[in-house]
Amino acid sequence: MRVVHEAPVRRHRWALMRRGPLMGLLAALLLATAAWLWTPDLTQGELEASYARGPGDFVQVDGVRLHLRDSGPRDAPAVILLHGFGASLHTWEPWAQALSAHYRVIRYDLPGSGLSSPDPGGDYSDTRSLHLLLSLMDHLGLQRATLVGHSMGGRIAWRMAAANPQRVAGLVLVAPDGFASPGFEYGKPPDVPAMLQLMRVVLPRALLRLNLAPAYAHADRLSDDTVARYHDLLRAPGARQAMLQRMEQIVLHDPVPLLAHIQSPTLLMWGDQDAMIPVANAKDYLRALPAATGARLVSLPGVGHLPHEEAPAAGLPALLGFLQALPTPR
Numbered sequence: 001m002r003v004v005h006e007a008p009v010r011r012h013r014w015a016l017m018r019r020g021p022l023m024g025l026l027a028a029l030l031l032a033t034a035a036w037l038w039t040p041d042l043t044q045g046e047l048e049a050s051y052a053r054g055p056g057d058f059v060q061v062d063g064v065r066l067h068l069r070d071s072g073p074r075d076a077p078a079v080i081l082l083h084g085f086g087a088s089l090h091t092w093e094p095w096a097q098a099l100s101a102h103y104r105v106i107r108y109d110l111p112g113s114g115l116s117s118p119d120p121g122g123d124y125s126d127t128r129s130l131h132l133l134l135s136l137m138d139h140l141g142l143q144r145a146t147l148v149g150h151s152m153g154g155r156i157a158w159r160m161a162a163a164n165p166q167r168v169a170g171l172v173l174v175a176p177d178g179f180a181s182p183g184f185e186y187g188k189p190p191d192v193p194a195m196l197q198l199m200r201v202v203l204p205r206a207l208l209r210l211n212l213a214p215a216y217a218h219a220d221r222l223s224d225d226t227v228a229r230y231h232d233l234l235r236a237p238g239a240r241q242a243m244l245q246r247m248e249q250i251v252l253h254d255p256v257p258l259l260a261h262i263q264s265p266t267l268l269m270w271g272d273q274d275a276m277i278p279v280a281n282a283k284d285y286l287r288a289l290p291a292a293t294g295a296r297l298v299s300l301p302g303v304g305h306l307p308h309e310e311a312p313a314a315g316l317p318a319l320l321g322f323l324q325a326l327p328t329p330r
Contacts, residue, residue: 170265
């Protein structure tokens with residue numbers, strides 16, 4: 001009887017001896033992988049040391065500490081640059097430098113993007129974005145400005161022009177968002193995949209590059225410095241949570257009735273290789289915008305979703321020509 005019982009016990013112990021180290025090794029590998037993928041926030045101080053010029057770059061508007069750049073002659077016509085989803089005011093650097101010789105150029109990080117603080121109320125709706133833009137213009141003493149908006153920023157720009165035509169001198173829409181695409185319905189927020197919640201703790205730079213690359217027609221134009229900037233600023237305190245909240249609060253409305261209210265001269269600019277919002281969408285805007293806006297499209301050959309980053313020189317002549325043709329403010 002002792003022999004019969006001892007053999008299984010010995011085999012059981014041997015199995016434990018074999019399995020124990022393997023399980024320990026697996027656990028160690030999983031922990032090491034988690035530690036390798038874990039992407040903690042950077043501190044606000046170290047980010048500002050790298051990406052802000054100084055305390056003068058920040059203004060308090062409606063409870064939000066906004067990171068802002070205000071360059072060019074103060075008495076020149078004002079141009080406000082509105083960045084797209086996940087970007088920052090730095091995306092406009094080449095255009096801002098070129099415009100600042102003759103225009104007052106204002107660009108800012110939307111709440112929870114770049115170096116701007118998250119919205120204290122957690123409100124990232126278009127209504128809140130429009131109110132904040134109006135408040136900023138009032139804070140800066142601007143009665144009118146030309147709005148240049150990219151993608152999500154384009155949607156904010158044209159909605160501002162529709163709701164407050166007296167405040168918008170001109171409108172430049174760079175691959176603007178607004179018309180529903182597959183997966184979106186008017187009047188309903190999108191279904192945000194639960195897996196995206198992992199972004200709050202896991203954001204490898206290599207994975208971010210893979211997500212940014214399709215925005216460029218030529219991926220080799222996406223520099224390591226640009227990827228590093230996006231990666232760093234997405235690690236600002238609260239930025240990833242704010243991004244997820246903004247995604248969850250996107251509610252598109254049929255643009256056609258809204259676009260009909262726009263009175264400002266309008267220029268559409270699109271990369272003809274845009275894989276995010278195809279240039280074919282421009283036809284929807286051109287049909288919906290009133291004839292009085294003189295809306296026209298400038299298509300940029302061989303350029304993707306980010307013309308101002310990928311090939312800034314390609315779109316600048318059209319932009320400058322449009323601005324120069326605007327009526328002189330009275």
